[in-house]
Amino acid sequence: MFDSKSDGVPVAPPLQQPITSYHSWGRYPTAAHRGVFRPTWADELCRFDDADAPVLAFGLGRSYGDSCLNDGGYLIDVTAMDHVMSFDAGSGRIRCAAGVSLATILQITVPNGWFLPVTPGTKFVTIAGAIANDVHGKNHHCAGTMGRHVTQFELLRSDGTRFVCSPAQNAEWYAATIGGLGLTGIIVWAEIQLKKILSSKIVLDTVTFQSLSEFLDITRESEQTGFEYTVAWLDCLSGRNARGIFYSGKHADTGELAARRVSGGGPKVPFAFPEFALNRVTIKAFNTLYYALKAKKKAQIVDYDPFFYPLDAVREWNLIYGRRGLTQYQCVVPEAESEAFQDILRVISDSGEGSFLGVIKKFGNVTSPGLMSFPRPGLTLALDFPFRGDRTLQLFDRLDRIVLNAQGALYPAKDARMSRSLFEASYPNLNRFRAFVDPHLSSGFWRRVQPEDGR
Amino acid sequence: MSQRIVVLGATSKIAQEFARLAAADKKELLLVGRVPERLVIVAGDLAARGATTVDFVSADLADIASHPLLVNEVLEKMPNFDTVLLAYGTLGQQARAEDSAEYALSELTTNFTSAVSILTRLSAVLMQRRTGCIAVITSVAGDRARRSNYIYGTAKGALALFTQGLRAKLFSAGVRVLTIKPGPVFTPMTADLPGSHKFANPEAVARTIYREIEHGNRDILYVPGYWRWVMTVIRHIPERIGKKLKF
Secondary structure, rough: OOOOOOOOOOOOOOOOOEEOOOOOOOOOOOOOEEEEOOOHHHHOOOOOOOOOEEEEOOOOOOOOOOOOOOOOOOOEOOOOOOEEEEEOOOOOEEEOOOOEEEHHHOOOOOOOOHOOOOOOOOOOOOEEEEEHHHOOOOOOOOOOHHHHHHEEEEEEEOOOOOOEEEOOOOOHHHHHHOOOOOOEEEEEEEEEEEEEOOOOEEEEEEEEEHHHHHHHHHHHHHHOOOOEEEEEEEOOOOOOOOOOOEEEEEEOOOOOOOOOOOOOOOOEOOOOOOOOOOOHHHHHHHHHHHHHHOOOOOOOEHHHHHHHHHHHHHOHHHEEEEEEEOOEEEEEEEEEHHHHHHHHHHHHOOOOOOOOOOOEEEOOOOOOOOOOOOOOOOEEEEEEEEEEOHHHHHHHHHHHHHHOOOEEEEOOHOOOOOOOOHHHHHHHHHHHHHHHOOEEEOOOHHHHOOHOOOO | OOOOEEOOOOOHHEEEEEEEEHOOOOOOOEEEEHHHHHHHHHHHHHHHHOOOEEEEEOOOOOOHHHHHHHHHHHHHOOOOEEEEEEEEEOOOOOOHHHOOOHHHHHHHHHHHHHHHHHHHHHHHHHHHHHHOEEEEEOOOOOOOOOOHHHHHHHHHHHHHHHHHHHHHHHHHOOOOEEEEOOOOOOOOOOOOOOOOHHHHHHHHHHHHOOOOOHOOOOEEEEOOOOOHHHOOOOOOOOOOHHOOOOO
């Protein structure tokens, strides 16, 4: 397996010792991999249907749970496949090998007046990972998910067949792979259509709200006034009323076009914090302080980097959650079910389990081509919790019941524990998708939610 | 300051990261490497990242007999190059080199004698023009031979000595020779070594090298910098103790 067809360039054979150095962002659960293959060149990728355990592609490990892990199996770490293949500054098309990060893309395209059509809250994800998770961002209500902007990509199946997928070519594979969690094949390269910008600055407006209905009113208003990016921070420890800060932004019309230089710099969390560092008191203090500091600010012009990627400034911030890691709960419920949304907030507040990073956003009704895409019209909530074993899991189970009743869904990229029944109820295209899953690809997530498929 | 750079071993990880920094600064690049398909990929990447021009010559640098032809091709494609980065090399297999003298010699050819050949030829061009910079990646492994990789260490140590002599020769002609001694770096060359994911980040190493070539005036560059002190200590371990060390 994984023998290079090329001429004698050293290729790492699968190692004999289990490899435990690959984590997901939440650092829960952990996984021991049988081997990791780290190709640099597309010509090193070949058939892997002789593998004695399942295989999964791994990028920058920003998925929170086990959708990027493959306990007991092999990983193909694609981060060394980081070559930009072409960039047309006239049309705004960029084609990249699987492991190119969104940070790299921005660095190249922003000075030329092009921006990512859709970006998640971190730029340290690979292009292939962004497609496999069909990521969304603050402009979901205008632009939909990343999948809508993918013009084509090449897929490698375990039997060695390789083919290009686009809306016109192998369209069914295109649809299955977008949001397909890396299970349909290995994405070798991908091409996306970028979005024209006139400035790298963002016009930012900040408003506070004291209740969910107020949040919805502000959302409607800002969408009508042409703000293409909206998101809100939510203080979920403030009691019954959903206090928070609403951010809306749009690209400025004038100003410089400057990319943020990506260096290894910036402060880094040096080690996993002790568990007592985060508790109800410290989180509440943080939230109160954050609210007080941010609530004062009004309209301003900011750089795109702190607007889209505030947490990228602190490397390995996940370590503040301690050695047991963190779990994120990201759900979406239809807007008509705002009662359910209130229930979710109440259950969290009552549980006393804190979260500083409560993010709430209204998804639009722009549909994704992806069969297994998570975003759908409604309200989405994303909350980080320090992982505290059963306490956390029981809270999440209570939340699941509300989400299920409201016909909502959870985001696999953030998930480490959702039940099979919730997954099956909330992904209506699952049966169609199964036919595209490669027999030699699997993940911790997939074996958990589809055990009979668990190779 | 460099403007037109010849990169020998352009598909190596450190060379690629170096060339990306040069591309972002709109330099002109000529890549020399073995596998044409991979050179095409690297050249495309560098063009997308802003290089003013990128071209490549495909050649096996370990094949010394091909060097006169190679130098002609380099001069044809980039007649007025001002900077050379030598970044090719193989880690080799120490155990095999101990069993097979032929293999040991071929490793020395790749990592040392071929470098003497190509650098002698290219430095003559710069010497005539009385300007430019030759940067050569050797290794901390060349500062002291170790039980576990002394064939590699021998070649890199010899290469470092050669660059020292070359520096003395070219100094009066105004040509700079920079000897680069990286510690272990996480690259495809070292990926199989235990603990390799904890090695230095190739991007950071390349950034230090690039900055030194552009703005520095050192003769010998350890990257990361602390290796200078580590190797000072290691070099001073008395041989009667050193010979007993297994690492």
